[in-house]
Amino acid sequence: MTTPFVMLVDDEAPFLETMTKRLEKRKLNVKTALNGQSALEALEKNPSIDVIILDVKMPGMDGIETLRKIKAGYPLAEVIMLTAHATVESAIEGMKLGAFDYLMKPCDMDQLMSKVQDATRKKRDHEEKIRVAKVKEALTKYGM
Amino acid sequence: MIKTRRLANPYYRVLMRNIVIIIISVSFIPLILVSSTIYYQFRTSYREKVYAHLRDLVQYHTYNIDSFLGEKLGDIRFLADSFGYDRLSNESFLQGKLAALQKDYGPVFVDLGVVNADGEQIAYAGPFKLDKAHYSDAEWFQQAMQRQYFISDVFLGLRGLPHFIVAVKTNRDGHTWILRSTIDFVAFNTLVESIRLGETGFAIILNKEGKLQTTPISKPSLDTIPAKSIYTEFLENPARSGDKIRIAVKSDSSDDKTIFVASFLKNGDWLLVYQQHFADAFADLNKTFTITTIMMLLGPLCIIIMAITLSKIIVNRIAQIDEEKQLMNAKVVETGKLATVGELAAGVAHEINNPVAIMVEEAGWMGDLLEEEEIQNSKNLAEFRRAIGQIQDQGRRCKEITQKLLSFARKTDGKVQDIEINEVLEELVALSAQRAKYALVKIQTHFQQNLPQLKLSLSELQQVFLNLINNALDAMETRGGSLTIESRLEKDLIVVEVTDTGMGIPEANLNRIFDPFFTTKPVGKGTGLGLSICYGIIDKMGGKIEVRSRAGQGTIFTVHLPVPVEETGASA
Numbered sequence: 206m207t208t209p210f211v212m213l214v215d216d217e218a219p220f221l222e223t224m225t226k227r228l229e230k231r232k233l234n235v236k237t238a239l240n241g242q243s244a245l246e247a248l249e250k251n252p253s254i255d256v257i258i259l260d261v262k263m264p265g266m267d268g269i270e271t272l273r274k275i276k277a278g279y280p281l282a283e284v285i286m287l288t289a290h291a292t293v294e295s296a297i298e299g300m301k302l303g304a305f306d307y308l309m310k311p312c313d314m315d316q317l318m319s320k321v322q323d324a325t326r327k328k329r330d331h332e333e334k335i336r337v338a339k340v341k342e343a344l345t346k347y348g349m
Numbered sequence: 350m351i352k353t354r355r356l357a358n359p360y361y362r363v364l365m366r367n368i369v370i371i372i373i374s375v376s377f378i379p380l381i382l383v384s385s386t387i388y389y390q391f392r393t394s395y396r397e398k399v400y401a402h403l404r405d406l407v408q409y410h411t412y413n414i415d416s417f418l419g420e421k422l423g424d425i426r427f428l429a430d431s432f433g434y435d436r437l438s439n440e441s442f443l444q445g446k447l448a449a450l451q452k453d454y455g456p457v458f459v460d461l462g463v464v465n466a467d468g469e470q471i472a473y474a475g476p477f478k479l480d481k482a483h484y485s486d487a488e489w490f491q492q493a494m495q496r497q498y499f500i501s502d503v504f505l506g507l508r509g510l511p512h513f514i515v516a517v518k519t520n521r522d523g524h525t526w527i528l529r530s531t532i533d534f535v536a537f538n539t540l541v542e543s544i545r546l547g548e549t550g551f552a553i554i555l556n557k558e559g560k561l562q563t564t565p566i567s568k569p570s571l572d573t574i575p576a577k578s579i580y581t582e583f584l585e586n587p588a589r590s591g592d593k594i595r596i597a598v599k600s601d602s603s604d605d606k607t608i609f610v611a612s613f614l615k616n617g618d619w620l621l622v623y624q625q626h627f628a629d630a631f632a633d634l635n636k637t638f639t640i641t642t643i644m645m646l647l648g649p650l651c652i653i654i655m656a657i658t659l660s661k662i663i664v665n666r667i668a669q670i671d672e673e674k675q676l677m678n679a680k681v682v683e684t685g686k687l688a689t690v691g692e693l694a695a696g697v698a699h700e701i702n703n704p705v706a707i708m709v710e711e712a713g714w715m716g717d718l719l720e721e722e723e724i725q726n727s728k729n730l731a732e733f734r735r736a737i738g739q740i741q742d743q744g745r746r747c748k749e750i751t752q753k754l755l756s757f758a759r760k761t762d763g764k765v766q767d768i769e770i771n772e773v774l775e776e777l778v779a780l781s782a783q784r785a786k787y788a789l790v791k792i793q794t795h796f797q798q799n800l801p802q803l804k805l806s807l808s809e810l811q812q813v814f815l816n817l818i819n820n821a822l823d824a825m826e827t828r829g830g831s832l833t834i835e836s837r838l839e840k841d842l843i844v845v846e847v848t849d850t851g852m853g854i855p856e857a858n859l860n861r862i863f864d865p866f867f868t869t870k871p872v873g874k875g876t877g878l879g880l881s882i883c884y885g886i887i888d889k890m891g892g893k894i895e896v897r898s899r900a901g902q903g904t905i906f907t908v909h910l911p912v913p914v915e916e917t918g919a920s921a
Contacts, residue, residue: 220707311705311708311709311748314713
C-alpha cells in the first residue's frame with residue numbers, strides 16, 4: 206500500500222502544525238486546510254487525497270457542512286471526524302453523511318493512525334474495485 | 350407543632366390579628382348598630398306605652414275618685430235639699446235616711462249629722478255618741494261655712510279614727526245649717542288601694558299640706574310625707590296649663606328609680622300619686638334587655654371564637670403556601686444556578702478543549718522526536734519521557750473534566766426506553782465489583798422483585814448510579830466497609846437507596862453536595878460535578894435525590910424515580 210495521502214482540516218493553526226509534523230513522521234503525506242472552504246479548494250487541486258481528518262467545530266462552514274460537500278464532490282475520499290465532545294447526535298449525523306469514523310480530541314495518535322490506515326485501505330479497495338470494473342467494461346466494449 | 354411554629358412568626362401573628370380584627374369589627378359593628386337601634390326604638394315606644402298606660406290608669410282613677418266623692422256629696426246634697434232642716438233635725442228621721450243610704454251604698458256613709466251655723470250638732474245618726482258635739486273650732490266646719498259644699502281632708506277628728514267629712518251648707522229661710530256625713534275611710538281607701546300594678550305599684554292621695562289621705566300599702570298609717578320628696582314638688586308646682594297628669598322619674602337614696610304619676614283631684618285639693626318602681630314598670634322591657642344582652646354576649650363570643658378559628662386556619666394555609674413557595678423559589682434558584690453553571694461550563698469546556706488538544710499533540714510530537722537517535726543517547730531521556738507522559742496524562746485529565754462538564758451541560762441526551770431498574774443496578778454492581786474488592790468493600794443488594802418498568806434514559810440512569818456507587822466506594826476506600834443497594838416500590842415511586850458505611854458527610858457540607866464544583870476530594874481527584882450531574886438528571890426525570898448522612902457512620906443516598914402513569918394503571 207502506498208503512503209496514505211491525508212488532509213487535516215482544523216481552524217487551530219498550532220494544532221495543524223503539530224499534527225502535520227507527527228503524521229509526516231509516521232510517513233504520511235499530509236496536506237492542511239484552516240477551514241472548510243480551503244479544504245474543498247485543496248481537494249480540487251489534489252483529488253488523490255485519501256483521508257480527510259475533519260474537525261467538527263469550525264467557524265464559518267462547520268465540519269458537518271464540509272463533510273456533506275466533500276462527499277458530494279469526492280465520494281471516494283474517506284472522512285474521519287474529530288469532535289471536541291462525543292455527542293451521540295453529531296456522531297450519528299456524521300455517520301449518516303458517510304463519515305468513516307469519529308474520534309475525540311485530543312486523540313490518541315496510535316488510534317488515529319490505525320483509523321487512517323483503515324480508511325486508506327477502504328478507499329484504495331474502492332478505487333481498485335472501480336478500476337477493475339472499468340477494465341471489465343472496456344474489455345466487454347472491445348469484445349475481449 | 351408545625352402550626353405553633355408557623356404562628357410564632359411575627360408576620361403571621363400580625364396577619365392573624367388583622368384578620369381577627371377585621372372579622373370581628375365587620376361582624377360587630379352592624380350587630381351593635383342594629384341591636385342598639387332596635388333596642389332603643391323598642392325601649393322608647395315601650396316606655397311611651399307604659400307611660401300612656403299609667404296616665405290612663407291615673408286618669409281613670411282620678412275620675413273614679415272624683416265621681417265617688419261627687420256622688421257622695423250629691424247624695425248628701427240631695428238629702429239636704431229634699432228634706433230641709435226641720436225634718437233632718439229629727440234624729441230618728443236622720444237615722445232612717447242613714448239606714449237608707451247604707452242600704453243603697455253599703456257602709457260608705459258612717460254617720461249623718463246636722464250642724465247649725467254655730468257649730469253645734471243638732472242631730473246625729475251613726476254609731477258614735479256624737480250628739481251635741483261642738484264643731485265651731487273644727488277646721489272642716491270653718492271651711493264648710495265658707496262654701497256651699499265641702500269635702501274635708503282625712504283627719505282623725507274627735508273619734509281618733511281616720512275619716513273625712515262631706516258637708517253641705519244649706520241657707521234657706523234665713524237659716525244656715527250644715528248637713529254632714531262621715532265617709533268611711535276604709536271604703537274610700539279601698540278605692541285607692543285597688544290601684545295596683547305589678548309588684549310595687551300603688552297609689553296614695555295627698556292633701557295640699559302633703560298629708561296622706563289614704564293608707565299606702567307600704568306605710569301603715571297617716572303620715573306626712575318626707576320633705577323635699579317628689580310629692581312636695583308636685584304640690585308646690587300645681588298642674589301646669591292643660592297638663593292635668595304629670596309624670597316624673599326620680600331615684601331615691603338607694604338609687605332605685607321610681608316613676609311617679611300624679612293628678613290633682615277634688616278641684617285641686619288632693620293629689621293622687623301613683624308610684625311604681627321603674628324596674629317593675631318596665632319589667633318586660635328589662636326582661637327583653639336581659640335576653641338581648643345575653644344574646645349580645647353569646648353572639649360576639651361565637652363570632653370571636655369563629656374569627657380566631659377561621660383566621661388560624663387561613664393563616665396556617667397562607668403560611669403553608671408561603672413555605673411551599675419558598676421551597677419552590679429555592680428549587681427554581683437551584684435549577685437556575687445549575688443551568689447557568691451548566692452553560693458556563695459548556696462554554697469553558699469547548700474553549701479549553703482545543704488548547705489542551707494542541708498541548709497534548711505538542712507533547713506527542715516531542716515524544717515522537719525522542720525516538721530520534723541523537724536524543725536517544727541523552728542521559729535525560731528517561732526524564733524527558735516521564736515529563737512528556739505527564740503532560741499527556743494531565744491533558745487527558747483535562748479532557749475528562751471537560752467531558753464531564755459537557756455531559757453535565759447537555760440538555761437532552763439519551764433515548765428514553767423501558768428499564769428494569771434491578772437489571773441496571775445489577776450490571777453496575779458487577780462493573781464495580783473489581784474496584785470494590787480493592788477497596789475492601791462488600792456490596793450487598795436488596796432488590797424488590799417485580800418492580801414496574803421505568804421509561805427513562807438508560808445511559809443517564811447508569812451515570813447516576815455509577816456516580817453514587819463510586820462516591821460510596823471513595824468514601825470507604827481506606828477502611829473498607831459495606832455498600833448496600835436497595836430497591837423498592839413506594840406508592841408510584843421506585844426508591845433506590847445507596848447506603849455506605851464510610852466516613853459520612855459533615856452536616857455543614859450536606860446541603861452543598863449537589864452544588865456544581867463542590868468537592869471534598871483532594872485536588873485532582875474530583876471535579877465536584879458528579880452529584881451535580883446526578884441531581885440534574887434525576888430532576889429532569891421528575892424524580893428526587895436526597896442525602897442523609899452522619900459523620901463517621903456513613904451516608905444514604907435515596908433516589909426516587911417516577912413510575913410512568915400508564916404503567917401503574919396497567920399493573921393496578
